[in-house]
Amino acid sequence: MLLVSPATYVAATLFLGFMGLIFTKILxxxxxxxxxxxxxxxxxxxxxxxxxxxxxxxxMKCLAEERRLGTIETLLTTPVTTTEVVLAKxxxxxxxxxxxxxxxxxxxxxxxxxxxxxxxxxxxxxxxGFLFIAVSGLLFVALGxxxxxxxxxxxxxxxxxxxxxxxxxxxxxxxxxxxxxxQGMLNPAKAVIDYGHVFSHRDxxxxxxxxxxxxxxxxxxxxxxxxxxxxxxEAKLLHA
Amino acid sequence: MSAAPxxxxxxxxxxxYGGVTAVNDISFSVARGEIIGFLGPNGAGKSTTMRIxxxxxxxxSGSVKICGVPVAxxxxxxxxxxxxxxxxxxxxxxxxxxxxxxxRGRIKEVPRRKLGPRIDEVLELCDLKRVRHKIIGQLxxxxxxxxxxxDAILAEPPVIIMDEPTIGLDPHQILIVRDLIASLxxxxxxxxxxxxxxxxxxxxxxxxxxxQGRVVAQGTPAELRREILGRSTYQxxxxxxxxxxxxxxxxxxxxxxxxxxxxAASDGFRLVTITTTRDDDLGEVLLGACLARxxxxxxxxxxxxxxxxxxxxxxxxxxxxVATFQSPGK
Numbered sequence: 153m154l155l156v157s158p159a160t161y162v163a164a165t166l167f168l169g170f171m172g173l174i175f176t177k178i179l180x181x182x183x184x185x186x187x188x189x190x191x192x193x194x195x196x197x198x199x200x201x202x203x204x205x206x207x208x209x210x211x212m213k214c215l216a217e218e219r220r221l222g223t224i225e226t227l228l229t230t231p232v233t234t235t236e237v238v239l240a241k242x243x244x245x246x247x248x249x250x251x252x253x254x255x256x257x258x259x260x261x262x263x264x265x266x267x268x269x270x271x272x273x274x275x276x277x278x279x280x281g282f283l284f285i286a287v288s289g290l291l292f293v294a295l296g297x298x299x300x301x302x303x304x305x306x307x308x309x310x311x312x313x314x315x316x317x318x319x320x321x322x323x324x325x326x327x328x329x330x331x332x333x334x335q336g337m338l339n340p341a342k343a344v345i346d347y348g349h350v351f352s353h354r355d356x357x358x359x360x361x362x363x364x365x366x367x368x369x370x371x372x373x374x375x376x377x378x379x380x381x382x383x384x385x386e387a388k389l390l391h392a
Numbered sequence: 393m394s395a396a397p398x399x400x401x402x403x404x405x406x407x408x409y410g411g412v413t414a415v416n417d418i419s420f421s422v423a424r425g426e427i428i429g430f431l432g433p434n435g436a437g438k439s440t441t442m443r444i445x446x447x448x449x450x451x452x453s454g455s456v457k458i459c460g461v462p463v464a465x466x467x468x469x470x471x472x473x474x475x476x477x478x479x480x481x482x483x484x485x486x487x488x489x490x491x492x493x494x495x496r497g498r499i500k501e502v503p504r505r506k507l508g509p510r511i512d513e514v515l516e517l518c519d520l521k522r523v524r525h526k527i528i529g530q531l532x533x534x535x536x537x538x539x540x541x542x543d544a545i546l547a548e549p550p551v552i553i554m555d556e557p558t559i560g561l562d563p564h565q566i567l568i569v570r571d572l573i574a575s576l577x578x579x580x581x582x583x584x585x586x587x588x589x590x591x592x593x594x595x596x597x598x599x600x601x602x603x604q605g606r607v608v609a610q611g612t613p614a615e616l617r618r619e620i621l622g623r624s625t626y627q628x629x630x631x632x633x634x635x636x637x638x639x640x641x642x643x644x645x646x647x648x649x650x651x652x653x654x655x656a657a658s659d660g661f662r663l664v665t666i667t668t669t670r671d672d673d674l675g676e677v678l679l680g681a682c683l684a685r686x687x688x689x690x691x692x693x694x695x696x697x698x699x700x701x702x703x704x705x706x707x708x709x710x711x712x713x714v715a716t717f718q719s720p721g722k
Contacts (some may be wrong), residue, residue, distance in 0.1 A: 157486055222482030226543070229446045229476040230499045231468055389449060 160248065167206055167252050172245055175259045184368065190274045192260065193358050196281035200321045200350075202253075205291050207293075207336045208313030210248055211296025212306050214241040215385060219304040227387070238297065246293045253285045277358045284357035291370045292317055294377035301381040321350045398460075399424045399551050399581035400445065404455035407440055407605075416605035417454070422598075424550070425578045429596035430585035431703055437605040438585045439479050442555050445583070446476045458551055472501065475544035475580075479555040481537055481556040485529030489520060489539055491545060492528060496542045500547040510546065517639065518542040534565040541572060545580070558591055566634060570595050589699040599699070601706045609706040616702045625695045626678060628664040631688040637664075640681050645670050661690055 178194050181187070187194070215238070218224040227237060260278060299313035300306075327345050334342070346352070353366045400422040407415040415437040418617070422428050432438045443449040445456055447467035456463040463470045484492060490511065497507040515521050518538040523531060528539060537557065544552050557573070558566045572693050573595050576582055592599060593613045601609040601616070609616055630637070638650045651665040668674065675692055682689045 221484065222478060222480060223484055225448055225478045226476065226482060226496075227499075229448050229471055229478075230472065230496070231471045231501055232499055233468070372448075 158324060163206075163209060164252055167202065168255060171202065171256050172259060174201075175256075184345075190277050191263075192274050192277040192281055195259075196197075196277065196284065196358055197351075199281075199285060199288075199354060203235065203288070203321060204314055204317045206252070207245075207249060207289075207292045207296045207317060208310045211241075211245045211293060211300050212310035212313055213300070214245060214297060215300040215381070216304055216306045216309040220306070224357055224385075234385050235382050238301070238378060238385060241300075242294060242297045242378060246289060249289050249293055253282065253289070257282070263301065263385075276360055280358040280360050280362075281354075283362065284354050287357075287370045288353065290374040291377065294374040294381070295320070298377045298381045298384070301384040317373070322346070324349045325351050351384055365388070397424065398422065399426070399458065400583065401455075401457040401460075402441075402445070403455045403457075405441065405444065405456060406452045407444060407449070408452045413605055415444070415451075416538050418602065418605070418607050419454075419521070420600055420607060420610060422581055422583065424581055426598060426686065427573065427577055427582045427596045428473060428582040429592035430583060430602070431589065431599055432585070432602040433707055437603050438602060439555055441602070442476075442553050442583070443478075445553055446474055447471060448476075463646045472547075473549050475547060475549040475550055475552040477540045477544040477552075477554040477557060480559075481540035481557075483536055483539060486527060488525055488527055489531075490514075490524045492539065493542065496543050496645070497546055502547050510548075514542045514546050517545070517575070519568060519693065522646055533560050534562065537561055537565070537569065541569065545576065545702075548642045549580070551581045552583070554582070556585055556587070558586060566591065589703055592697045594650045601703060603707040608709065609702070613699050613702070616699070617697050623669050623699075625691050626668070626674060627691070627695060628666070628678060628682070629661045629690040629692075630664060630682055630687045631662075631690070632685070633688070634662065634664055636685050637681060637687060638671075640685070641666065641678075644677060645666070658660075661688075 175191075175195060178191050182191055182312075215224070218227060228234065257278070295316045296313040299316060300309040303309050303312070323344055328342070328349050347365070348369065353363075353369070356363055357365060398421045398677065400420075402421065403419050405415055405418045418437070418441060430438050430442070440449065444451045445458065445463065447463045447470045451464065458470050459473050461469045461473070487495070493511045493514070494507065497511060498504070502510060515524055518541055520535065520538055520542060523535055527534065531539065537560070540556065541557060544554060554573075558569050561569060570591065573582060575582065577597075584592070584596070596613075598612055599610065599616060600607060609619065611619060634652050638652070641648055641650060645668045647666045647669050651667075653663045655662070666674075666678070673694065675694060679689060679692060
């Protein structure tokens with residue numbers, strides 16, 4: 153459904169247009185003054201913007217719409233299980249999300265082609281950055297699916313997904329920067345927040361440090377969110 | 393497919409949601425190839441029962457077997473054996489008919505090789521060939537309904553369950569759907585629910601009337617008439633003195649009731665209504681009795697109670713039963 157719907161392509165075009173704009177802006181800054189980090193690095197620093205906006209838009213429809221139309225009933229009375237339905241929805245949204253990101257690789261290729269400078273296609277941060285997007289995308293999309301599974305209203309699912317992702321990505325960042333969190337009493341809480349600090353994960357990935365703890369954080373989070381989504385779909389049946 | 397003689401077997405099914413008993417101790421069985429109609433007022437538990445049959449909702453207690461396979465323990469097996477069209481026929485709005493059929497065929501595990509010809513066949517059967525490339529959201533209600541039916545029969549399941557398949561259709565479309573359902577007779581077991589009673593009467597071999605979560609009557613429409621109303625009614629228009637005539641009729645059936653309109657009309661004819669518990673046609677006997685007494689007969693008709701009368705009587709009876717059951721406690 154996601155790949156045959158025209159709305160998907162409209163959203164994809166807008167996404168690429170928007171990311172292109174950001175990319176151009178970065179290049180403009182680079183052309184005016186020398187910078188320390190590579191453009192790829194700065195580009196991936198802005199990952200939170202599409203993650204917080206695009207992911208809820210991609211996932212908000214997946215289960216909420218099925219429930220609102222009632223097609224969940226025809227879907228679940230075919231020989232597929234709830235788990236398969238949720239995984240398929242997750243897989244489709246994840247595939248689209250990573251494809252969109254992968255297509256932004258084109259920006260770097262175009263840049264290299266026109267500048268004729270191989271340094272712009274800096275493989276280290278690029279591979280690390282895309283790897284980070286792929287791994288973190290698992291959790292982000294799973295959270296989006298979870299948001300869609302608890303309601304039959306698309307907008308509620310979208311807003312809920314947006315808030316969850318913003319809390320995870322930006323909230324963690326804000327808290328770990330706050331001075332009051334450094335008090336000794338809050339040390340355990342601080343440790344938790346540092347562990348789930350998405351921005352520091354990204355920095356590690358783009359520097360080429362692929363920490364298994366980070367990967368585990370995203371994988372376990374994904375599994376948990378998907379299990380909750382499956383339970384949520386089934387619970388709605390029991391109390392329908 | 394198993395060789396069980398019954399296609400659907402429901403035993404003491406109970407479903408409660410948050411304190412409300414939607415289905416209360418329902419038992420019935422449906423033979424293979426039978427078309428069975430499910431009747432009941434709104435909120436009687438028809439849709440809930442159907443959803444339990446499909447394995448979509450779990451039952452609170454009781455057992456349901458489809459083709460001998462229990463729904464509660466083997467829901468996946470059941471889902472391969474049923475074609476289900478829910479109430480209001482939900483369809484994805486933004487898919488084309490052919491895409492939708494392909495998608496449904498694939499998730500219903502129809503082999504890819506067979507799917508193309510099968511889709512053609514089903515679209516032909518449901519008269520959907522002209523709209524196969526249209527987007528479902530733009531189809532009219534009649535087409536959408538037929539897309540739902542096409543989906544239900546797509547994988548050639550032995551049991552088809554349709555919740556109000558003819559709702560919102562015009563008489564012409566109802567006719568098409570009725571023929572379609574009738575064409576499945578013998579090949580597939582069909583369970584349909586409807587509000588439109590003549591519809592059920594024409595298509596179904598057997599009728600199941602439920603009210604307030606209980607089966608209040610079941611049988612063929614003819615059996616139900618006899619069982620629930622227990623009588624047939626004749627109407628005669630005669631000219632002459634009916635008193636002698638009514639006495640003569642007492643010999644036919646001791647429980648016969650004869651009502652004569654008090655005054656004769658200006659032309660001397662009066663209406664006689666005869667209610668009897670006898671099933672055989674008394675028309676000739678009545679005519680003979682009139683002629684023997686020199687009564688002039690202008691019209692004789694036997695009124696057959698419609699399924700509607702049966703339905704109303706059966707549901708009223710169950711409400712009365714509930715009322716008497718509850719009143720002592722109050």
